[in-house]
Amino acid sequence: ITRIEGHLKIEATVDGGEVKDAKCVGTLFRGFEIFMKDRDPRDAVHITQRICGVCPTSHGTTAALNLDAAFGVADKIPNNGRILRNLIQGANYIASHIVHFYHLAALDYVDVTEVADYDGTDPELLKVKDFISRALAAGDMFMLAPFYPRYEGDYRLPKKVAQAAVAHYVEALNMRRLAHELSAIYSGRMPHSVAVVAGGVTSHPSIDSIS
Numbered sequence: 001i002t003r004i005e006g007h008l009k010i011e012a013t014v015d016g017g018e019v020k021d022a023k024c025v026g027t028l029f030r031g032f033e034i035f036m037k038d039r040d041p042r043d044a045v046h047i048t049q050r051i052c053g054v055c056p057t058s059h060g061t062t063a064a065l066n067l068d069a070a071f072g073v074a075d076k077i078p079n080n081g082r083i084l085r086n087l088i089q090g091a092n093y094i095a096s097h098i099v100h101f102y103h104l105a106a107l108d109y110v111d112v113t114e115v116a117d118y119d120g121t122d123p124e125l126l127k128v129k130d131f132i133s134r135a136l137a138a139g140d141m142f143m144l145a146p147f148y149p150r151y152e153g154d155y156r157l158p159k160k161v162a163q164a165a166v167a168h169y170v171e172a173l174n175m176r177r178l179a180h181e182l183s184a185i186y187s188g189r190m191p192h193s194v195a196v197v198a199g200g201v202t203s204h205p206s207i208d209s210i211s
Contacts (some may be wrong), residue, residue, distance in 0.1 A: 067198035081200025
């Protein structure tokens with residue numbers, strides 16, 4: 001399974017159309033458990049986020065929650081710290097789901113070439129149509145990345161639905177940007193935020209940031 005951050009292998013034994021056995025195996029060793037040894041434990045919030053550029057906040061927040069418990073302050077997190085942690089995590093939750101559904105997984109279900117002969121007025125679809133036509137004119141399919149290489153098979157979506165899905169794919173880029181901006185306002189940057197720490201966060205809500 002390639003369209004995830006990290007690698008996953010599924011092995012299934014099928015007999016007469018019935019799945020008799022199935023195994024799921026994580027096949028990528030990254031070594032975080034090793035190179036975090038002998039480090040200041042407070043570094044864990046920042047180091048663990050490097051596991052993933054799509055969902056780093058979940059790893060940093062988990063490390064912070066563990067440090068809260070280790071330092072005996074889990075029940076002493078200020079309300080603003082708890083709320084801002086949740087806002088930062090929530091923003092990344094939105095961004096992560098958008099990128100997984102639209103920008104990693106959807107291309108295995110949506111046939112982008114259905115836009116090649118689009119004759120409507122949607123500006124985003126017209127941009128994609130122009131993008132496709134330039135690659136075809138140059139005779140270089142690799143100019144179509146990330147839409148190529150592509151799955152060759154039965155996508156099972158009617159043309160109009162496929163075209164709408166491509167428009168959603170493009171719109172999702174802007175939605176993900178907004179979610180990143182929300183996270184960055186309170187966490188300093190995105191990905192790999194710097195505000196979440198043991199005990200709460202290093203940022204404060206202000207009228208400007210809330211606006």
